[in-house]
Structure formats: C-alpha cells, structure tokens
Amino acid sequence: MQMDIMKREQQEGIRINKYLSEAGICSRRAADREIENGNVWIDGRQAVNGDRVLPGMKVIFCGKEVHPETEEIMIAFHKPVGIVCTAEKREKQNIIDFINYPKRIYPVGRLDKDSEGLILLTNQGDLVNKMMRAGNYHEKEYVVTVDQKITPEFLRQMSGGLYLEELDVHTRPCTVTKVNDRTFRIILTQGYNRQIRRMCETCGYRVTRLVRTRVMNVLLGDLAPGTYRELTAEEMQRLKKLTAQSYSAPKGQHKRNGGKR
Incomplete structure (x- = not known):
C-alpha cells in the first residue's frame, strides 16, 4: 500500500500542502492559509489549494525556496508555565524561540500558557496530522x-x-x-x-x-522544565506503529478523495 502511494506521488506529484508539511515548513492547515494568502509559488506561478508538486519543481514559501527535509526530527520538550505553543514571532514567549532548535520544527498540538509538561515538536507534518486528529483516539x-x-x-x-x-x-x-x-x-x-x-x-x-x-507512548519522565530531548529509536518506532492506521485528514475527506491522503 505504501509503495503504491509513493509510486503515485512520483507520477502525479504531491499536493502542495502535504509537500510543505513534509518539508518541515508548517502543518497542512497552516500551509492552506498561506496558499490562500498568496504566499506560495510553484515554478513561478502563484499556487492554489490542490496544486501538486512534481520532482524538480521549484517551490517558494513566503519568499524563500523550500528544500524538502530528509532528516526526521522529533523532540520531547518540558514546557514551563508561561511559554506559548506557537511559532508566531509576534508572541514574545513563543515555544520555537524559547527552544532555539537549530532546524525548523513546530509543535504537535498545544498546551495552554498556564499549563506545563510534555509537548512534542517535529518536522514531520503528516505525523502531526495523524497524532492530532481527534478521530484517531490517541x-x-x-x-x-x-x-x-x-x-x-x-x-x-x-x-x-x-x-x-x-x-x-x-x-x-x-x-x-x-x-x-x-x-x-x-x-x-x-x-x-x-x-x-x-x-x-x-x-x-x-x-x-x-x-x-x-x-501516546512518550513519557515526560524526569525531563527538567525548559529542557528537551530527542526521541529514542524505540519511541519513534512505536509512535509510527501507533499512527500507522491513523487518518491524517478527516475521514469524510479521505472518502471524497478516494483515500489518496
């Protein structure tokens, strides 16, 4: 099944929102917003939702060329009270600036400002969608x-x-x-x-x-507030196993699209 999907994507291309998500730029939902705002271009043409990206195409996101992320990143962070789970630079206490990770990552969901504890951050957009979809009961x-x-x-x-x-x-x-x-x-x-x-x-x-x-299977343990660690290979393997049958989009959307995503 996975091989069929990969073969189809090589022939037909990847939807632009999925491409940006898998490149570690943002979630699919955020990508859709930026596309609607006219901030995404494919081979010199302004992208629209539903466009597909084929190998060799040049994608520009908010003025910068997108290079697909090949390294898989997933970290566990102990969020202190006061830090906001957003990538928005206008928020002074945003989680991305606080962690200052050397590569582009974004949080898996939210933990409100007054709360603390475990939050995962990654560059794997499709995994984020699967983990966050309420219908998957994680x-x-x-x-x-x-x-x-x-x-x-x-x-x-x-x-x-x-x-x-x-x-x-x-x-x-x-x-x-x-x-x-x-x-x-x-x-x-x-x-x-x-x-x-x-x-x-x-x-x-x-x-x-x-x-x-x-x-899911990842524990906060004795991770100190304000610090992070990379997930172990065993944790990542288990996480992928738990999400293997999960939807990355609403079930109705899968049906409408013939199960393509």
Missing part, C-alpha cells in the same frame, strides 16, 4: 491539582463525559483516577481548548496546576 495523560478536595461525585462526573457550554460540545468518557485529596490523573483522547480546566469548572472546581505527563 491518548494524552495529565496530572491535575485543584482548589478543593476531590469527591467520588467529581470523579464520576469527570470520567463520564461533560457538556461544555462555552464550546457547545460533549467530552468523551475518559479515565480519571484520584492521586491524593486534591490531585487526580486523567487520560484524554480529545484536545478541546482548555478542556480539562473547563471540565473542572463545570464541576465547580478550579485547576491550580496542570502537568501533561504522556503523549
């Missing part, structure tokens, strides 16, 4: 401290799924276990904006500390 684990004693009713409500009025969504049932009087562990397969904080607020609690300790 796990993220957190240790959370709240402002009052945890009750059996609180654990029941949190684990059973809640309606979040601000977002007009229902959270999925999840695993929640008590650690001590005011701390619990929670495993999510979704990533709504400030989801855990909103869930706690719905139950009348306020989060005082939130630490992400695991993303």
Whole structure:
C-alpha cells in the first residue's frame, strides 16, 4: 500500500500542502492559509489549494525556496508555565524561540500558557496530522491539582463525559483516577481548548496546576522544565506503529478523495 502511494506521488506529484508539511515548513492547515494568502509559488506561478508538486519543481514559501527535509526530527520538550505553543514571532514567549532548535520544527498540538509538561515538536507534518486528529483516539495523560478536595461525585462526573457550554460540545468518557485529596490523573483522547480546566469548572472546581505527563507512548519522565530531548529509536518506532492506521485528514475527506491522503 505504501509503495503504491509513493509510486503515485512520483507520477502525479504531491499536493502542495502535504509537500510543505513534509518539508518541515508548517502543518497542512497552516500551509492552506498561506496558499490562500498568496504566499506560495510553484515554478513561478502563484499556487492554489490542490496544486501538486512534481520532482524538480521549484517551490517558494513566503519568499524563500523550500528544500524538502530528509532528516526526521522529533523532540520531547518540558514546557514551563508561561511559554506559548506557537511559532508566531509576534508572541514574545513563543515555544520555537524559547527552544532555539537549530532546524525548523513546530509543535504537535498545544498546551495552554498556564499549563506545563510534555509537548512534542517535529518536522514531520503528516505525523502531526495523524497524532492530532481527534478521530484517531490517541491518548494524552495529565496530572491535575485543584482548589478543593476531590469527591467520588467529581470523579464520576469527570470520567463520564461533560457538556461544555462555552464550546457547545460533549467530552468523551475518559479515565480519571484520584492521586491524593486534591490531585487526580486523567487520560484524554480529545484536545478541546482548555478542556480539562473547563471540565473542572463545570464541576465547580478550579485547576491550580496542570502537568501533561504522556503523549501516546512518550513519557515526560524526569525531563527538567525548559529542557528537551530527542526521541529514542524505540519511541519513534512505536509512535509510527501507533499512527500507522491513523487518518491524517478527516475521514469524510479521505472518502471524497478516494483515500489518496
């Protein structure tokens, strides 16, 4: 199957958003925005969404030529409180400048400014899409401290799924276990904006500390705040195995495109 995809891409080219993603420039969604803004060119012509890139074509992104990234990069970073998970230079506390990694990478998802813990950064755009797609049910684990004693009713409500009025969504049932009087562990397969904080607020609690300790098979461990490490070969192998059957785009989009992506 993978060989068929590679052969087809050699003959028909790679969609421009996927090309930019796999080159380590940005995610497919961000690429789509830049294409719509007129910042992407293919062989001297302004690109449009859906364009394909064939071997030998010259691609310009925001004024700079794109050279496909061949080295696979994936790092685990312990984000401190106050750092923002964005590549936007206008954000003074952006995660990219803070890490100052020598090659272009971008974060896999987000961890809000007031939270800390594990976040992965990579140059592998398609892997990012597979890891972040909620429909793929990949796990993220957190240790959370709240402002009052945890009750059996609180654990029941949190684990059973809640309606979040601000977002007009229902959270999925999840695993929640008590650690001590005011701390619990929670495993999510979704990533709504400030989801855990909103869930706690719905139950009348306020989060005082939130630490992400695991993303799929990768653990935070004893990684110090503000430091990073490269994933081991074993971690990468396991991560790829876990995402091998995952979608990198919404399921409906796969059907519409005949499963090409």
